[in-house]
Every structure is written in C-alpha cells, then in structure tokens.
Amino acid sequence: MTETTPAVTPGEETVDAIVRAENVTKVFSTRAGDVRAVDDVSLWVARGETVGVVGESGSGKSTVARLLMGLQPCTSGRVVFDGRDLASVQGRELRVLRRRMQMVFQNPFGSLLPHYSAAANVMEPMRLHGRGTKESRRDRAVELLDLVGVNPRFADLYPTQFSGGQQQRIAIARALALEPELLVCDEPTSSLDVSIQAQILSLIGDLQDRLGLSCLFISHNLAVVERLADRVAVMSEGRIVEEGPAEQLFESPQHPYTQRLLGAVLPVTS
Amino acid sequence: MGTIATAESLDPTGLTTDDDGHRDGAADQLGTLRARGPWAKAWDRFRRNRLALISLVFCGVLVVVAAAAPWIAPYHYSATDYGSQLVGVGADGHLLGTDQLGRDILSRTIYGLRTALIVAFGAELLALVCALAVGLAAGYRGGRMEQGLMAFTDVMYAFPSYLFAIVMVAVLGRSIFALIVAIGIAGWVTQARLVRAQVLAIKQREYVEAARAMGASGPTIAVRYILPNAIGPMLVTTSFAIPAAIAAEAGLGLLGLGVQPPTPSWGGMISEGTRYLLSAPHMLLAPAAVFALALLAFTWVGDGVRDAFDPRGDQR
Amino acid sequence: MTMTEPRDGATAPTATEPLLHVADLHTEFRREQGEPLRAVDGVSFDIAPGRALAIVGESGSGKSVTMRTVLRLLPRTARTTAGTARFQGRDLLTLSARDMRRVRGRDIGMVFQNAMEAMNPTLTLERQLTEHLLWHGICGKAEAKKRAVQALADVGIPEPERRIRVYPFQLSGGMRQRAMIAMAMITQPALLIADEPTTAVDVTVQRQILDLLAGLKERGTGIIMITHDLGVARYFCDDAVVMYAGRVVERAPTRDLLDTPRHPYTRGLLGSSVEVGGRDRPLAPIPGSPPDLARRPVGCAFHPRCAEAQLPRCREDQELIEISTTRAAACWRAGDDDD
Numbered sequence: 001m002t003e004t005t006p007a008v009t010p011g012e013e014t015v016d017a018i019v020r021a022e023n024v025t026k027v028f029s030t031r032a033g034d035v036r037a038v039d040d041v042s043l044w045v046a047r048g049e050t051v052g053v054v055g056e057s058g059s060g061k062s063t064v065a066r067l068l069m070g071l072q073p074c075t076s077g078r079v080v081f082d083g084r085d086l087a088s089v090q091g092r093e094l095r096v097l098r099r100r101m102q103m104v105f106q107n108p109f110g111s112l113l114p115h116y117s118a119a120a121n122v123m124e125p126m127r128l129h130g131r132g133t134k135e136s137r138r139d140r141a142v143e144l145l146d147l148v149g150v151n152p153r154f155a156d157l158y159p160t161q162f163s164g165g166q167q168q169r170i171a172i173a174r175a176l177a178l179e180p181e182l183l184v185c186d187e188p189t190s191s192l193d194v195s196i197q198a199q200i201l202s203l204i205g206d207l208q209d210r211l212g213l214s215c216l217f218i219s220h221n222l223a224v225v226e227r228l229a230d231r232v233a234v235m236s237e238g239r240i241v242e243e244g245p246a247e248q249l250f251e252s253p254q255h256p257y258t259q260r261l262l263g264a265v266l267p268v269t270s
Numbered sequence: 271m272g273t274i275a276t277a278e279s280l281d282p283t284g285l286t287t288d289d290d291g292h293r294d295g296a297a298d299q300l301g302t303l304r305a306r307g308p309w310a311k312a313w314d315r316f317r318r319n320r321l322a323l324i325s326l327v328f329c330g331v332l333v334v335v336a337a338a339a340p341w342i343a344p345y346h347y348s349a350t351d352y353g354s355q356l357v358g359v360g361a362d363g364h365l366l367g368t369d370q371l372g373r374d375i376l377s378r379t380i381y382g383l384r385t386a387l388i389v390a391f392g393a394e395l396l397a398l399v400c401a402l403a404v405g406l407a408a409g410y411r412g413g414r415m416e417q418g419l420m421a422f423t424d425v426m427y428a429f430p431s432y433l434f435a436i437v438m439v440a441v442l443g444r445s446i447f448a449l450i451v452a453i454g455i456a457g458w459v460t461q462a463r464l465v466r467a468q469v470l471a472i473k474q475r476e477y478v479e480a481a482r483a484m485g486a487s488g489p490t491i492a493v494r495y496i497l498p499n500a501i502g503p504m505l506v507t508t509s510f511a512i513p514a515a516i517a518a519e520a521g522l523g524l525l526g527l528g529v530q531p532p533t534p535s536w537g538g539m540i541s542e543g544t545r546y547l548l549s550a551p552h553m554l555l556a557p558a559a560v561f562a563l564a565l566l567a568f569t570w571v572g573d574g575v576r577d578a579f580d581p582r583g584d585q586r
Numbered sequence: 587m588t589m590t591e592p593r594d595g596a597t598a599p600t601a602t603e604p605l606l607h608v609a610d611l612h613t614e615f616r617r618e619q620g621e622p623l624r625a626v627d628g629v630s631f632d633i634a635p636g637r638a639l640a641i642v643g644e645s646g647s648g649k650s651v652t653m654r655t656v657l658r659l660l661p662r663t664a665r666t667t668a669g670t671a672r673f674q675g676r677d678l679l680t681l682s683a684r685d686m687r688r689v690r691g692r693d694i695g696m697v698f699q700n701a702m703e704a705m706n707p708t709l710t711l712e713r714q715l716t717e718h719l720l721w722h723g724i725c726g727k728a729e730a731k732k733r734a735v736q737a738l739a740d741v742g743i744p745e746p747e748r749r750i751r752v753y754p755f756q757l758s759g760g761m762r763q764r765a766m767i768a769m770a771m772i773t774q775p776a777l778l779i780a781d782e783p784t785t786a787v788d789v790t791v792q793r794q795i796l797d798l799l800a801g802l803k804e805r806g807t808g809i810i811m812i813t814h815d816l817g818v819a820r821y822f823c824d825d826a827v828v829m830y831a832g833r834v835v836e837r838a839p840t841r842d843l844l845d846t847p848r849h850p851y852t853r854g855l856l857g858s859s860v861e862v863g864g865r866d867r868p869l870a871p872i873p874g875s876p877p878d879l880a881r882r883p884v885g886c887a888f889h890p891r892c893a894e895a896q897l898p899r900c901r902e903d904q905e906l907i908e909i910s911t912t913r914a915a916a917c918w919r920a921g922d923d924d925d
Contacts, residue, residue, distance in 0.1 A: 069483055071482055071483060091487075095485035095486070098482075098484070101483075102484070103483040106476075110475055111476040111480040114307075114477070114499065115307055115308050115309070115498045115499060124481075124484065125484040125485065128484055128486050128490065156305040157305050158307045158308070160311070161305070171480075
C-alpha cells in the first residue's frame, strides 16, 4: 500500500475507531471500461457509534460496505480494522478478523442458506469458527432467535417457511452469533413491507442499545438512516458529498445534493 | 406472482387467535407445521406426481429383480436346454420360451436387466463424480484452472460420444467395467458444463457472500454451501441420463460391442431376436418390451424429479 | 356512495359518472391441495376522470391481483368468481378476449414497477411505441413515428428523435420508466393503471415521474396507482383504498385517510412508517405478519394483530361501514366518534 495522508477531519485521530476507511477508491473493470464505484472515500465508525450512509442507486454505498468488510479489495487507499490494515491480513487470519465484523444483507432469503434450518443458519458462523460444542451452539442459536423475536419453537423450520420479516430476523440473529464488534447492515429493510420494516428497525435500534454495537448502516431511505444513525454520510457518484451528525445534517443540509435528496422526500403526515 | 408466493410462506410467529378467542403466538399452527427443507419439499412435490411415483415403484421393482437375479431367474443365463430350442411362449418350464440355443428367455431378460442397470448406474455415478469434481473446481476457482478444465471438456464435447464409447470398448475389452467407463466418460462432459453453470449462478447468490462475510474459507463454501444447492439440478440431469445410458448399453450390444457373451445384454438379445424374427418372434418380444418399459419408467421418474426441483413448482 | 365526490365541494363536478366502477370483485387462486386462495375477496371502488386513486397495501394484500383481475391479466391458476368492472359503460369481465385486447393498451394504459422487465429488450423504443398505435389502427406509420417522438418529448426525455432509436437497456432506470409511461400514454387512454411505478427508482426521479403523471391527470386521465408508499399516495392521489388480506378495509380521500385514519390497520401502517424529521416519534410497528391467505383468520383478518381488537365482535365478518359520504372503514368501531 502506498503511503497516503488521510484527509483528517477535526477530531478524527482522537476517535477510537473500530473501522476506518482511508481514501479508498474502488474501480471495477467492465467491458464498457473502468467504473469508479467508490472514489477517494474516507469514513470511520467509532466504537458504539452508528454511522449511516445514504445515497441513490449506483452511488457506491454498497461497495463501501463491502470494502469495509474486506469482502472486496480496495483499488487504492486502505481499510483499517482495529488498527490492522485489511489488505495485509490474508487467509485464516482474515477469517478470524471477520468474526469480529458481521453483515446483514438486503435480501434475507437470498442471504440465508436454503438447505439449513433457521437454527442451523444461526449456528453456522459458530461452527465455522469452532465455537463451543454442537449442543452449546444450538442452545446459543435458540437464545439468539428468541432475542430477535423468532419463536424458538420454529428453530428447525427452513428459511422458505418463514416470511420475509422473519427471515431478516434470522439473518440478524446469525450476524450476532459471534458477538461481533461491528455490524454492517446493507439496506436491511428495503425488501420488506412497511409494517415489517418498522419491526426490524425497532429491533436493530433495540439491539444497538442493549449490545452497544458499532454499526454501519447503508440505505437509500433517508428516514430510516435518520432514525438509527448518530452520524450520516451522503454519497453520490462514488464520493461522500456531505458528512455530519445526523440531527445537524437533516436539519440544515449544506450540500446541494443533500438538499435535493431531502427535498424529494414525500411526507406521509402533514 | 409475488402475492401468491407470499401467501404460500408461513409466518410461524404470525399471531393467530385460538378457539377460545385469545390472542396467542401461533398456538393453532403448531400442529400443522413441519420442518420442510428443499429436499423434503422436492419429495413432497415428487410424491404428488402419480405417474412419476408409479414409475419410481416400477424402477424399484426392476432394481430388486436385477439385484436378486440369481435367485429369481428360473435358470442360469447360459444354461442350455438341448431339445427345446426356440420353443414359444408358455412352453413347459420356459415361461417366455427359449432361444436358438435353448436358453431360457425369461432368465436371460432378467440377467439382461441386471447388466443394463449395473452399466447405467455405474456409468452415471462415474459421470456424476467426474462432472461434480471438474465443474465445481472450474466454476468455483475460476481463472486459469477454469479455462484449462473447460477447454478440456470442450474437446471432449466435440468428440462424438458413441464413437468414443466404441473406441473405449475396443481398447478396454467387452467387460461390464469397460462399458461403465465408456458410457460414463462419454456422458460426464455435458454434466460438467452444467455443474459449472450452476456453480457460477449459485456463486452470485447472496448467501455465498454472506458465508464469506461469516468467515468461511473457499473449500468450505464450495462443498458446504454451493455443492448441496447444485445437486438438485444435477439429480435432474442424472435421472434423465440413466435411461439414456440404458439405451446406450443396449445400442452397443446391438452393434455387437456389448458385454462378452454369453452374459446377456438386451441389445445382444434383440440383435439375435431379429435374426429369428419370422420363426421365433418371442425371442425379440420379451427383451424389447422390458427394455421399452424400463426406459419409459426411468424417463418418467426423470420428469418427476425435474418437476420436483423446478422452483416454479413452488407457486401453486 | 362514490368516493369521487369533491372534498370541499369546490372544484370537481358534482355528479360524475365513474370512469371505472368496480364492484364486489372476487378472484381465487387454485391450489393443488385444499381450498382455493381468496386473493381478492369482495373489492369495490370507483374512479372518476381526472382523479387519482391509490390502492394501498402490503405484499399479499391483493392490490396487484385486483388490478390484474380488472385487466384480465391473471395467470391460469386464477379465476374470477364474481364481480363487475364497468369501464365506459361496458363490463370488462364479460368482454370477448378480442374486445378486451382492444381496451388494453388503447383505452387503458399500464405502467409497471420495473420497466426493464415490462419492455421488450429486443425492440427499439420506436418499434415499441408505434406498435401500439399501429395495432389499434389509430394512425399510419409516418404519423405514428411523429407521435412517438412527441410522446417521448412529453415525458421529458431529451433528444427524442435520437433516443427513439435506442433499445430499453441503453437508457438509465429513470429514463426507462419515463419511456414506459410514454408507451402507456401514446394512445391517450382514458385510464392509466400504474403498479408501483416509482418503487424501483431513486427519490429524486420519483418526484419527476409523479409530476409527469400529475400532468396526465390534469388532462382528464383517471389514474389508479398501486403503492405501498403512503408518501406517494399522499402526494399524488386524491383518494385511497387500503387493502388487507384481499379486502378493502378503508377508503377515504387520501388526506383524510392519513390525517384521521379510521381503521386500526391504517393506523398501524402510519405508526410503522418512518419519516424524515420523525426521529423522536417512537415507531409503533404492527406485531406479526400479514396472514397467509390459506389460513385467513375468521372475521376481521386483521384482528389477531390489532391492538384494539375486542372479541368476539372482531371474529365476525366486518362490512365496510359508511362514516361519511366519502369515507368507509371495515371495523365495527369505525363509526365511533372518539376515534
């Protein structure tokens, strides 16, 4: 990795960040040429903090999530998780590091293993990392299912037998199984119905309070991000155009793009 | 349609009212809920297809008969009854008559079934193992390895499979083992390409990315997550390949490239039967009829398996 | 009885003949085992020219099936068992297949959620746009092309003469959605049915598309918009019906519906919606999930999830109760004043 001077935001160095992206750029090579999905983005999540990333489709927000998770390598810049550059860790070591960061995906059905029962899905990360015995893993899985509001009596049913909201609860239980320090949520509610979305948002809010999770929350829905995030970054065309405390950003957006986004929101109540 | 698909999925914690009218967490649903994984669901769908189920039972009977041939067949396949050659159906002691050497046709048909099934199942097992190994490796690893493996399968694919089988038999001799290898190797290429396509499709699924995010290693992902989900479609092609392999075995027999006589094969029996078509039509009749029935039954089972694994079957 | 009456008696004409009058619609889906699923179970609504009606509901509520029933675009497993859909004096449900084809695409336009799937990827915009005109024998080829270019210009696609030669996949998502609206509008239908037309597009584009549709409304087109987004309903639709488990649970002018919801489910939807600026308002999610139609709760299908349910009253079937000339709700307590 080349030596880069991170664009320092006041106070950043003093922040105890669980994960920090420093000037990361991701270029995808396609047949139509190179696409800069993420362009010189710097972002960090402090311990116990929830950072929201909002943007429209193609803004690069999902790619940022994957770069921070180390699921994709950066083209340039670096991602530091708890003081370690993700690019310098590989193989087994990276997998061990991954245990400390978990992810919840947009499509709960797609992200659960279809041939495993709900309990087996939740047990799988523990099995992969050799946690406990089969029995203790199962007990823990049942406990977690209960925590996220899935009736443990249905622990042996398969993902297709649950509704979308229930599937997302199972996916959240799975993400919590290894007691991660960082939870990355990529549009966790956008494939769900309104009433179910509210349940899942309440659940995530509740879990943040109870477990003190650090959280990176990606969404196209401004209201959802406003509700959960302490700090918000607005992305457009691969760049962060504005970043700041949620309250401040939503009350007095500075960047014209943020203003446009907020202006396009259609209120439900008067 | 989406609306109907959701109507199919249960919500175990959806609150329902029990008979006393109290709000309760799904008490009255418990009785009807059973864990149904993809395999169980496929079996549920298969079971509803009556033709496939009957065919499966029939195929089961065929397998049992083939396995128990030494005990079921009235005579050994090469036992000759001098003095009663070419006797017709219903003759004393020979239910389906005898051939030109006085061998019992019923016994030879049963042993022919045994040959056909051993060759067909053996060949398909071989093809499946090869296909899974090559397809999974190529699809999952990608890169240079994939190019190499796929170039190899393309070469194999371009080679006429019958010709290949004939060459194999010529090289390895006319044994059951040779036939298994010949038909198996001729068949795995198509399947390997299919496995690769499946693996590539499954690799795009979110659960594979989720598995990586959980910290799963490459081989774990390939074997634990991708393979079980690729096997359903593979089972579909395999179940269609089995009747094809039965036909291939008979075809080679017909060309005189089947198992070494006197071990009976349907192809060989049919070939002999045509020579006595006018004087002793029963020689052709029995093996041809069982051959046709077996092919039909295995194909119908294949149909059933295909429908059972067809995700569209979920939306009734 | 109609819900098309003006709210404050100011602008709209008083006794409009509804453009589409749907009454007591029933559609079932056959299943391999068990009773058919009643996906649409006695749905009625009216829409007048120049008005927009929102059909609001979650997945499985039957909102899309309702519109497919009206358009007779149901899959083979579905059967419409009762009901009428009077459109311009004719019952769409009894029209011959040929007459129905003439109505679809000419008198009733359709806009879908995903333009990529709804448009033919192998044809240029020109072919797709002019085909409608040519099929229905509305005009000749040269005229059709002129109108196609005009239609693209109308929906705000820049350089329509050039863009008309491209294929759908060469357009951005927002542009594609506009092109689909152009396609639906080119025959100047009297009624436009839009199924979640903005769900797949970004918020900034959503506003543009809704404003585009508003222009059509002003020109007298009736618009039915199927949506789960209450913000979209409020911004665009004059009236709304809320569907739950195949039935209409509430209907009202949209503003009234969202300001003073009368059915507990509508209240639940509002309590579930997150809004910018609503950070401090606690969420009040509805517990549980929408019912599986195969196990529809007896009586009011919502009562197992309803915080206000009182048994045994809620185990009886709930008819839509008229609260005022423009409002009705299917809850026995909907008429209570203290709500």
